[in-house]
Amino acid sequence: MARIEYREIEGRSAGFFGLLGVLALFIAAGLAAAWAMEHRGHVITGMTNRIVWGAPHVFAVFLIIAASGALNVASVASVFGRELYKPLARLSGLVAVALLAGGLSVLVLDLGRPERLIVAMTHYNFKSIFAWNIFLYTGFFAVVTLYLWTMFERRMNGYTPRAGLLAFLWRLVLTTGTGSIFGFLVAREPYNSALLAPLFVVMSFSFGTAAFVLVLMAACRWSGRPLGDALLARLGTLLGIFVAAVMYFVTVHHLTNLYIAREFDLERFLLWEGGVYTALFWIGQVLVGGVVPLALIFAVRTRAALAGAAACVIAGGFAQVAVIxxxxxxYPQDIFPGKEVSSSFFDGVVASYAPSLPEIALGAGGVALAAALVVLGLKLLPFLPSSLDQAEPAEA
Amino acid sequence: MTPERRRFLGWGAAAAAGAAAVTTLAPGLRLVELARARSPDEAASALQRWGLLIDTAKCSDCDACVSACREENGWTGHDRPATDAQWIRKVSLRDRRSGFAQTLPLMCQHCEHPPCVDVCPTGASFRRADGIVLVDKHICIGCRYCVMACPFGARSFVHEPTTGQKPDVPRGKGTVESCTLCVQRVDRGERPACVEACNRDGHGAMAFGDLNNAAGDLGRRLRSEPSSALRADLKLNPGVRYQSL
Amino acid sequence: MRLAFAIIAALLAIAGDAHTGGTHAGRVPLPAMKAERGESCVAPAEEMRRNHMKMLFHQRDETVHEGIRTKRFSLKQCVDCHASRKTGSVLGEKGFCASCHAYAAVKIDCFECHTPMRSTQAAGAPR
Structure with missing residues (x-):
């Protein structure tokens, strides 16, 4: 196979600066929101003592799991030896790092005392899965940077498969850790399941691949680089398999709960009478995030359909993370089984939550930061091949 | 008292714990007094495990415990029930089948194996040697993972800037807080404000004491009368026990 | 980290003070440093200026985690002696803590949680 030629994007056009300008506006709005939240308190958000994790956490968790999933393409090339994906490996690493940076920024700026982040680096409780995640996240930056270096530095190319394997294993552990943040919550019925860890892993495959496909299509289109149909068709199939896998895990999770009498009320809430959450589940997660992209990928099979499918997976992914x-x-905690409960703390009732503008601005700022990092990365270093239009290699 | 001496006395007290209630540790210092009120330079000890026994049969519709707690600990709100702190609350129960109605106070259950302590990334959420579960607000970063983990909804996040705190009860925006079992009073050898108020008003539904002291009021009642823990299925061994539930 | 910053800033402030001879302070007004109650502090003024934060840090961990509530180095006791007679607070323009920390340009967040007001039942100076 011919050597791949990578080139920085030119990054002088009005479109380039316009894009960066728009992203900078969103980032500034996010920072302003974080500043307001720190000074006036979380009372300006829609979060309460019953919904302590709100829209910022939906954005952050989505970006973090998408980050590890965006590394898939590189893993498929380096770890599983698929030559077709090899030219995409560098971009895959860039998108992964950028998404993680965006997600972590949101998570950190939402803290009640973000200025004490240093405390989280100096005081550790090793029984906390959250503390472990601090290592997993920072380690992910280091491992992916190392992996990218072996790809960029020609003398190190021989180590790329090994670095790729390390990054692949690390990302599996990272997403397991993120899923376990919820899976380890023994006292809440909707969480408290070992299934959440593998569910988060397949969700990351799906969301990360979707984000990568969109970035790749946009980057090639806006920089005028050819992008072959064969490659896109392969990526589409990969995305389709991941979307189906997510639906499988979600089905198993709900079927398990439906079998257990203790969980009937929970399932009735999530699947039937949960109002906005039921709508988010059926319309957002299942229809937009599952059925529509599968139809677009496997029935329509055009370039626009793939872009649409990827966008749908991302929208459905946000819905899924919000439902979770x-x-x-x-859903109220069952402190007194068999009793109707009422109190000044909203015991026994479904908590209401409406995200406020600052929370949304903070979350959107994180997405913009991730996008801006990708745009800048493409301009500063040769992440993107000059052409991705190639015949399908015989081995694949 | 020097640290060495203090440590020596601590070991001595540990050795003497199983022995007779009135053991002379040093001239003029006896175990009974040690169990009642520590001197200010004495660290909290694992010899004690402070807890509450709440008899729901004696608990009526009043909220004396709640207002006493608010007064003692200064968690006055801003009339925003969804975001205001609630260290203790009255919960009304009604059996789904029989319709039997009850009411009871609910607060931090001061578990032996507290999920909030397990999940806290910085160790700000911790369990003191004498069983009181607290938040070290100096190292709390406000992530709210403990609020997610608490099975009893006992924790609150401070959503707004605070003023007018009590000198013994610092509390501030951006950190998590919950019932401290009135640790400032316990350290002075007093009962928590809620227990004080409940008994002052003649209800006598709440009792405070040392769960480790079999000879004490609480220990005797727990041995001779039925009681239960909330969410006993989680095996957290809470320090707060309920009767007639 | 914060502690390190605080110490460096305090040392710089003291060094700066020595440099100018402590007679004038340029644009920033000299802090209002006086005890409102009692004869003397728990340690000589020089020692307090350099190390009060260490004492407070040490006491803070002992009090919160072990329930040791000796008065000598407790923040509550600092406030009780040093709060202004007029406002009852260590904050405000002439407040004991606030004025010096403004002078030294060291931000503290003690009083985001702790009350800056003297407790009413406070006794005399600590031993």
Whole structure:
């Protein structure tokens, strides 16, 4: 196979600066929101003592799991030896790092005392999965940077498969850790399941691949680089398999709960009478995030359909994370089984939650930061091949 | 008292714990007094495990415990029930089948195996040697993972800037807080404000004491009368026990 | 980290003070440093200026985690002696803590949680 030629994007056009300008506006709005939240308190958000994790956490968790999933393409090339994906490996690493940076920024700026982040680096409780995640996240930056270096530095190319394997294993552990943040919550019925860890892993495959496909299509289109149909068709199939896998895990999770009498009320809430959460589940997660992209990928099979499918997976992914995080908290904790409960603390009732503008601005700022990092990365270093239009290699 | 001496006395007290209630540790210092009120330079000890026994049969519709707690600890709100802190609350129960109605106070259950302590990334959420579960607000970063983990909804996040705190009860925006079992009073050898108020008003539904002291009031009642823990299925061994539930 | 910053800033402030001879302070007004109650502090003024934060840090961990509530180095006791007679607070323009920390340009967040007001039942100076 011919050597791949990578080139920085030119990055002088009005479109380039216009894009960066828009992203900078969103980032500035996010920072302003974080500043307001720190000075006036979380009372300006829609979060309460019953819904303690809200829209910022939906954005952050989505970006973090998408980050590890965006590394898939590189893993498929380096770890599983698929030559077709090899030219995409560098971009895959860039998108992964950028998404993680965006997600972590949101998570950190939402803290009650973000200025004490240093405390989280100096005081550790090793029984906390959250503390472990601090290592997993920072380690992910280091491992992916190392992996990228072996790809960029020609003398190190021989080590790329090994670095790729390390990054692949690390990302599996990272997403397991993120899923376990919820899976380890023994006292909440909607979480408290070992299934959440593998569910988060397949969700990351799906969301990360979708984000990568969109970035790749936009980057090639806007920089005028050819992008072959064969490659896109392969990526589409990969995305389709991941979307189906997510639907499989979600089905198993709900079927398990439906079998257990203790969980009937929870399932009735999530699947039938949970109002906005039921709508988010059926319309957002299942229809937009599952059925529509599968139809677009496997029935329509055009370039626009793939872009649409990827966008749908991302929209459905946000819905899914929102159902898990916010719906899971809105459902009341069962402290007194068999009793109707009422109190000044909203015991026994479904908690209401409406995200406020600052929270949304903070979350959107994180997305913009991730996008801006990708745009800048493409201009500063040769992440993107000059052409991705190639015949399908015989081995694949 | 020097640290060495203090440590020596601590070991001595540990050795003497199983022995007779009135053991002379040093001239003029006896175990009974040690169990009642520590001197200010004495660290909290694992010899004690402070807890509450709440008899729901004696608990009526009043909220004396709640207002006493608010007064003692200064968690006055801003009339925003969804975001205001609630260290203790009255919960009304009604059996789904029989319709039997009850009411009871609910607060931090001061578990032996507290999920909030397990999940806290910085160790700000911790369990003191004498069983009181607290938040070290100096190292709390406000992530709210403990609020997610608490099975009893006992924790609150401070959503707004605070003023007018009590000198013994610092509390501030951006950190998590919950019932401290009135640790400032316990350290002075007093009962928590809620227990004080409940008994002052003649209800006598709440009792405070040392769960480790079999000879004490609480220990005797727990041995001779039925009681239960909330969410006993989680095996957290809470320090707060309920009767007639 | 914060502690390190605080110490460096305090040392710089003291060094700066020595440099100018402590007679004038340029644009920033000299802090209002006086005890409102009692004869003397728990340690000589020089020692307090350099190390009060260490004492407070040490006491803070002992009090919160072990329930040791000796008065000598407790923040509550600092406030009780040093709060202004007029306002009852260590904050405000002439407040004991606030004025010096403004002078030294060291931000503290003690009083985001702790009350800056003297407790009413406070006794005399600590031993």
């Amino acid at each position: 995080i916010i719906g899971g908290q809105a």
